[in-house]
Amino acid sequence: MRKVFLAVLLFAAVALFASLEERIVEVGKTLERNGINEVRYAVWGTGDPNSVLRVLGIVEAARRINDIWSKNKVNVKITIRETRYELDFTQMYQEFLSKQPLGTAGDFLVNSYVYIASLAEEGYLLDLTPYLSRHKDFLEGFFPTLVEVAKYKGKIYGLPQDTEARPFYIRKDIAAKVGLNLEGLDQKVLKGEFTWLDVYSWSKKTVEMKASEWGLIHRRGTAHPDLMQFILAFGGRLDDPVEGKLVFDKEAIYKWLTIEWVFAREKLLPSDMMAWDWAKQVHPAIVDGKTLFDIGGTWYWTEWQTKDYYTDPKTGQMRGLKPEEVEQWFYYTLFPAGEPGKKPVTLSQPFMWMVSSKAGAQNPKYSALKSTYDELAFLIVAKASDPDINAMHSIMSAKLPITKASAALLANKSWLDKLYNLEVDLDAGVKEKIANIVKATVNPINATFLSNVSYMLEYTNFQPAHPMYPKLTAIFAEVVDQVLRGQMDPAKAVDYAISKINADLDLKAAVKIIKDIPKDWRFPAR
Amino acid sequence: MNLSDVEVRSKTKQVIYSIVLIAFSIPVLMAFSVLVLSSFASQMVTNFDFSKVRFTLRNWQLLFQGRIAITGGLRENIFLYMFSTAIVALGVALVTTLVGTLSGYAISRIKFKGRKFLLLMMLMLHALPGSILIVGVYFLYRIWMPTNLNALRYFSFFYVVFARAALEVPLSVWLMKGFFDLLPWEIEWSALIDGASRLKTWAKIMLPLIKPGVVAILIFGFLAGWQDIIYVRTFLIDKTLATFIESNLEAEMAYMPLLAAAATLYLLPTVFFYISSQKLLFKVYAGGIRR
Helix, strand or coil, rough: CCCHHHHHHHHHHHHHHHHHHEEEHHHHHHHHHHCCCEEEEEEEEEECCHCHHHHHHHHHHHHHHHHHHHHCCCCCEEEEEEEEECCCCHHHHHHHHCCCCCCCCCEEEEEEEEHHHHHHHCCCCCCCCHHHHHHHHHHHCECHHHHHEEECEEECCEEEEEEECCEEEEEEHHHHHHCCCCEEEEHHHHHHCCCCCHHHHHHHHHHCCCCEEEEECCCCCCCCCCCCHHHHHCCCCCCCCCCCEEEHHHHHHHHHHHHHHHHHHHCCCCCHHHHHHHHHHHHHHCCCCEEEECCCCCCCCHHHCCCCCCCCCCCCCCCCCHHHHHHHHHEEEEEEEECCCCCCCCEECCCEEECCCCCCCCCHHHHHHHHHHHHHHHHHHHHHHHHHHHHHHHHHCCCCCCCCHHHHHCCCCCHHHHHHHCCCCHHHHHHHHHHHHHHCCCHHHHHHHHHHHHHHHEEECCCCCCCCCCHHHHHHHHHHHHHHCCCCCHHEEEHHHHHHHCCCCCHHHEEEEEEHHHCCEEEEEE | CCCCHHHHHHHHHHHHHHHHHHHHHHHHHHHHHHHHHHHHCCCCCCCCCCCCEEEEHHHHHHCCCCCCCCCCCCCCCHHHHHHHHHHHHHHHHHHHHHHHHHHHHHHHHHHCHHHHHHHHHHHHHHHHHHHHHHHHHHHHHHHHHHHHHHHHHHHHHHHHHHHHHHHHHHHHHHHHHHHHHHHHHHHHHHHHHHHCCCCHHHHHHHHHHCHHHHHHEEEEHHHHHHHCCCHHHCCCCCCCCHHHHHHHCCCCCHHHHHHHHHHHHHHHHHHHHHHHHHHHHHHHHHHHHCC
């Protein structure tokens, strides 16, 4: 039965890409006719260390296209001349911004969808709409919401590469100690029956019982995107797409800051949380069981396995968790509703394959063959979206797949076994580069986790792809820090944030302030 | 001559000065110590609680393997980054020294129209930070850049060296002019009377006498090129150590001890030059005071 299922899947994939393959051959022949035998591109990627397929996917796609050409006796070869991978995606975006006009940026950029608006506005990205309208069946393979965020002014400027959810993690062993029954809790969260009022009361009980040092740990440094979930969980909005403005929802923001204030004052959450070190404090506190709740992302699941955050009580040495330990210790749900009557949420930040509007500019006869080089660049990113490449990336990085076909592969144990043994169709160089990540991350526990959290995408939200959004989140980060440290109460922090917005004329013009601080609202409700 | 006229201090004063200087140096020394210690530790050393810190050579091993993370990440060619950094630093040092010594000599010896204005303009140029000139420099780069990528790669080195050196030249010219001013004309005249050419006089007679100044601007030029980040990041196609550290530093998931190792490696030439040339640099400052 499994074999039949795989065969059907394979057939579907072949059918899906048949027309793409025809175009690949056509483009190859056009290049050959014009005397081009080698086409060179560069790819720039960014993100966590396990997400290397964000660039190696392009290398693999180039190899697959070379194979198609070779099979069809087309004497052209794609060479990926440069692969750059950096951890900090803002830095890479800025470098792309400054080097694209010079023609020295990568031909492909893999980065957060939030940059599409500004890059497309500058004319730095290739509009993929004409190609995608030619390959509608291919486009339909993607989850539609992810394609929506790749759009800017009605045109598609990126192909989804991955996405994620931000589960609300709960330590199972601590929950057991304090009597929090996790049986069916995810359903209660889903129905809005377990809210932040419950998170508060269980946190308080945990700390009082000394079952753990903290009730809650959240992300450090920036307030976005994790903490923005509070605004959504209190029924707030981040933007108004009709007016094209960002939204500052005073009521929801006040409620969010009140939670931070109350948790920090009652020592359920560290008051210096925003200054905690990611590797030295945040994650060790979570994996060492020093908190009951934790706001995180799906990628935490494998990060805990691949980084030495856990201090083994037997040896006193720091090590990564075993998949069994992660499974045994961590429960996950959606981000609970802010209060009764509200809905649970999660937030995704899809990454995109983006193509530079100058893709292939370093190749011969560029001006004459620009349209061909552009189309080939599109075909490369389309090939890099092959279900198996995407599924490999998903399990290696604990990100969610972007097509149904790749999700199906993740659920297939025999495919996972083959991947674990690297018995898959991959470029030898790529295999070598991903070998240690594969060994550390490919296992049924991680695949099950990804499959279990996939439903969260139905409840997901996206950050506004507005050029002023980073400025607004920087203000949020500042006020959260002040509130946590007790330097401003929530009402004063809301006013302070508004004064900061008004002080910046561009930001003021971009932000719509709505609602008011509720006068009769208390947290916790008395 | 009264002994108190010369710089001889009582022992008590010397001790007090030393204590004050050490007190001022402690924060700087601690920052460097923490960085170096972190490069040999399993986690960042942010205080002096070493109970959880495990010392290891792994960060250095990972760095030279070009890995930015314990698991995953693409291999980076750290040696290539060091090489690129060295090319820029040496290039800036050579251009600065050559232009500085030749121009300093000319301005010191030749009285020409606009000499004072030129000196004032150079001083003004030195007062302007490199970051505000970058728009113009970027514009010129766009005009001159070749279209071929291979040629552009070499051109970017050439351009960064000259653009960065241009910022260092005013100071070096002023410094060298000061040195040449100190040398009496008579030395040069006797060389010229003995039949030496202008260039030969400059190279064989004058240059050895101003060696401390030449070495100083060579070092300043090298360090300026080694430490530059704005020009390198804007124009250079290849990465340097500075851009490598910068591009990975701000990410939350960065493995900081490894970046501490990279930063320590990046720091080494600066420390080495300052220690080895300390005496020479003192001569430069002493020369300035005397003049």
